[in-house]
Amino acid sequence: MNGPGPTRHEDDFDIRVRTRGHVVIIQLTGPLTETTGNILRMYLMGTLATQAPPALIVDIGDVSETGDFGREILRSATRHARESAGRLIITGGAPLLGGSPAGFDLLPSIGDALAAFGGP
Template sequence: MDPADLDIPPDDPDFDIQLDRHGNVVLLSLTGRLDTVACVILKQYVVKALVSRIPPLLIMDLTFLTAIDGCGCDLLSSASQHARAAGGRLIVIDGGVLPGHAAEDVELLPSMADALIELTRSRQ
């Protein structure tokens, strides 16, 4: 029997990105599995966010990610480096899915509210 027939949600929902803006800050909220295929999609969003405003100010919310692979970790690290090189910042809200080595390469804060306060305060 197919779990969809029982209206049981899958353990790992499809990857999804929600894009919002709060003033000059770009907010990317991710859900599902951030794997190699999803990285291709996310990379397009990240590149646009990095070049749409100088300096780039981004928040990536991973609270609802169910998994992240090496490609996803590399993308976060690279995006963080590019944001800093352009005089901006990328703050990551980790829902506990980031492995330890990946968490060392990015700026982490516990909540979206904390990240927004940090980015708006630093630009005033």
């Protein structure tokens, strides 16, 4: 007899990192939970520590869920990028950030974010 299925599939979480010129693009897929958020935090900390000034795009268009923990990771990374004279733009998932997008730099798409960084 099978019990109830899992409500979250943290093993479905994926991070894809690529660059376009001087911009680092981090694309997320799956749930942004406390566990997967810690993985994202490691990627963000590494990028923010090695890129001066930081130029990052975090695409959350394929994130299935996030909570306060995930939002705080993104808010903290955005703040750190600004304090380092850089920029972190979040794309594709404004509704996931709840009713309070304060503290975030939001654009609809990766293309829009690349244009904001002076790219194609």
